Amino acid sequence: MLEKEGQLDAAESAFRRTVALYPRMTAAWFELSNIHTREGKYEPALQECERAVSLEPEQPTFFICLGTLLARMNRHSAAIEQFRKAIQIEPDHWDVHLALAMELSRAGRMAEATSEFGEVVRRWPDRIQAHLDFGQILVQQGLRDQAMQQFQEVLRLDPGNQAARQGLDSLQNESKK
Numbered sequence: 001m002l003e004k005e006g007q008l009d010a011a012e013s014a015f016r017r018t019v020a021l022y023p024r025m026t027a028a029w030f031e032l033s034n035i036h037t038r039e040g041k042y043e044p045a046l047q048e049c050e051r052a053v054s055l056e057p058e059q060p061t062f063f064i065c066l067g068t069l070l071a072r073m074n075r076h077s078a079a080i081e082q083f084r085k086a087i088q089i090e091p092d093h094w095d096v097h098l099a100l101a102m103e104l105s106r107a108g109r110m111a112e113a114t115s116e117f118g119e120v121v122r123r124w125p126d127r128i129q130a131h132l133d134f135g136q137i138l139v140q141q142g143l144r145d146q147a148m149q150q151f152q153e154v155l156r157l158d159p160g161n162q163a164a165r166q167g168l169d170s171l172q173n174e175s176k177k
Contacts, residue, residue, distance in 0.1 A: 033049040094130075097120045
């Protein structure tokens with residue numbers, strides 16, 4: 001509750017007492033990691049999340065946590081590895097596929113990113129953000145027609161989506177030139 005109320009120092013203190021008494025309490029290690037992530041203290045957050053993984057290696061959420069932290073630390077290859085581990089454990093976790101696609105994109109691995117975005121929109125066609133991000137990646141690769149299809153799909157799902165409208169308008173204006 002303290003963490004939810006933004007009382008991070010008090011929450012951290014409570015979780016520290018918990019792990020001192022119960023060092024195998026994965027939830028406490030994970031929440032300590034979340035607190036430090038919110039504070040921008042990535043190294044301790046990484047260590048705490050790694051501790052949670054070591055205690056409960058079948059939990060995909062912990063690998064997602066690691067991937068997210070590593071991505072924020074610009075350790076792209078390591079982040080990609082963690083997202084892939086999460087997917088191996090739970091392949092139907094759509095937001096991990098999206099996080100992996102985004103991280104592949106940040107790492108400049110565009111062919112892999114495109115493939116992963118394609119997987120996300122194929123398996124979860126109702127995910128607006130996936131279509132929007134996929135469209136933006138396709139624009140970066142010069143795949144205008146495919147990008148337009150993604151922006152059109154976003155507008156079909158969410159007619160008022162300004163980002164998709166701007167992306168589509170931009171592509172249509174470029175084709176008129």
